[in-house]
Amino acid sequence: MIQLIAFYAFASVVIASAAMVIFSRNPVHSVLWLILAFFNAAGLMVLVGAEFVAMLLVIVYVGAVAVLFLFVVMMLDIDFAELRAGFMKNLPLGILLAIILVCELVLGLGAMRAGSVELGQSISNATPDNVSNIEAMGQLLYTKYIFLFEAAGLILLVAMVGAIVLTNRKRSGVRPQNISDQVKRRPEEATRNAKPEVGKGVSL
Numbered sequence: 001m002i003q004l005i006a007f008y009a010f011a012s013v014v015i016a017s018a019a020m021v022i023f024s025r026n027p028v029h030s031v032l033w034l035i036l037a038f039f040n041a042a043g044l045m046v047l048v049g050a051e052f053v054a055m056l057l058v059i060v061y062v063g064a065v066a067v068l069f070l071f072v073v074m075m076l077d078i079d080f081a082e083l084r085a086g087f088m089k090n091l092p093l094g095i096l097l098a099i100i101l102v103c104e105l106v107l108g109l110g111a112m113r114a115g116s117v118e119l120g121q122s123i124s125n126a127t128p129d130n131v132s133n134i135e136a137m138g139q140l141l142y143t144k145y146i147f148l149f150e151a152a153g154l155i156l157l158v159a160m161v162g163a164i165v166l167t168n169r170k171r172s173g174v175r176p177q178n179i180s181d182q183v184k185r186r187p188e189e190a191t192r193n194a195k196p197e198v199g200k201g202v203s204l
Contacts (some may be wrong), residue, residue, distance in 0.1 A: 003047060006043070006047060007044065007047055010040045010041075010043040010044045010047070011040075011044065013036065013037075013040040014037050014040045014041055014044065017033045017034070017036040017037040017040065018033075018037050020033040021033045021034050021037065027073045028070065028073055028074055030073075031066060031069045031070045031073055032070070034066055034069070035062050035066045035070075038057050038058070038061045038062045038066060039057075039058065039062065041057055042054040042055075042057040042058050045057065049133065050133065051132065051133060051134055052133060052134045052137055055134075
């Protein structure tokens, strides 16, 4: 009974927060509603026994992607009038995409009611009862697929180093960062007290 109550509670909050992501006028509020949707989706994953997927939702999506969205949105100078004009311009395309998605949902529900399709051998009994799915996945990754796992890590490392090298090139008009000069800088050189007159601002 408590599982059913928790399911409907999590599902209701996910649907409500997803709707608020769309209908919220403030982009920062939309990102915050998105974070709430991720948390409650993680709760749904815990209910079905997928703790690893739940942790991925919280750590990766909430801890990295959603926070990145939040900082980007807060730092952008958003022109809401231009956003509304773009919304009205792309409204027919959005309606067409919404109709296509609704048709796909109806088709998927019909296919689900018609019966499931067996695409491969079922692995529902592959994990013992006394082992959690996270432990079983860890054992599989670090034994059978250890070389593929390490190869994926090396590829990600090379991609990160490549991105740093590509963005660390010298640009005209941009002074490079000098760590030694920053460390040697004294406090009196970093700050300056100014007493501006009323209405005249500060001279830089």
